[in-house]
């Protein structure tokens with residue numbers, strides 16, 4: 001699997017394009033906005049977008065979903081149904097943050113722990129990782145040891161839990177009991193900021209590193 005990041009919205013959200021090198025079919029993860037740039041990036045790489053994946057329902061991750069779906073006419077998969085209240089509130093949240101107008105929507109498929117999503121010959125595992133939002137999911141490519149973690153974990157930090165239905169205890173448990181066991185060598189793409197590995201965060205993250213426990 002290949003991956004590239006297109007930073008979108010005023011929040012510099014890491015929208016990622018993931019694709020299968022054998023078929024050149026791919027997925028857009030978290031199209032928060034700046035859809036023209038996402039479309040152009042996929043075109044430049046020669047990737048045929050066949051799916052939209054969402055880690056969670058926050059506006060900087062999901063607000064461009066319906067616009068992108070209109071362009072590519074592809075299914076939207078994720079997040080977990082617990083984030084339905086966020087997707088329903090998208091139009092007013094977008095207004096509040098000064099985003100372009102967007103529609104609320106229901107994804108074609110809600111995801112849950114143990115599900116898989118696929119495009120081309122790539123299959124990703126789905127982990128339900130609540131805490132930042134109750135319906136947050138993480139996508140994991142076990143073959144290439146790459147995880148797309150949204151706003152669960154960042155280099156040197158963790159996702160905020162002060163938003164509606166955030167839960168700090170759940171967040172720590174998601175990271176330490178679900179993500180870290182995937183392996184120190186796993187590289188992750190966070191929703192914001194630079195890439196890191198689970199091993200590096202175990203060693204040095206002040207919130208969830210081994211020294212904090």
Ligand SMILES: [Zn+2]
Nearest residue numbers: 056058132151
């Ligand atoms: Zn978020």
Ligand SMILES: [Zn+2]
Nearest residue numbers: 013060151191
């Ligand atoms: Zn975010």
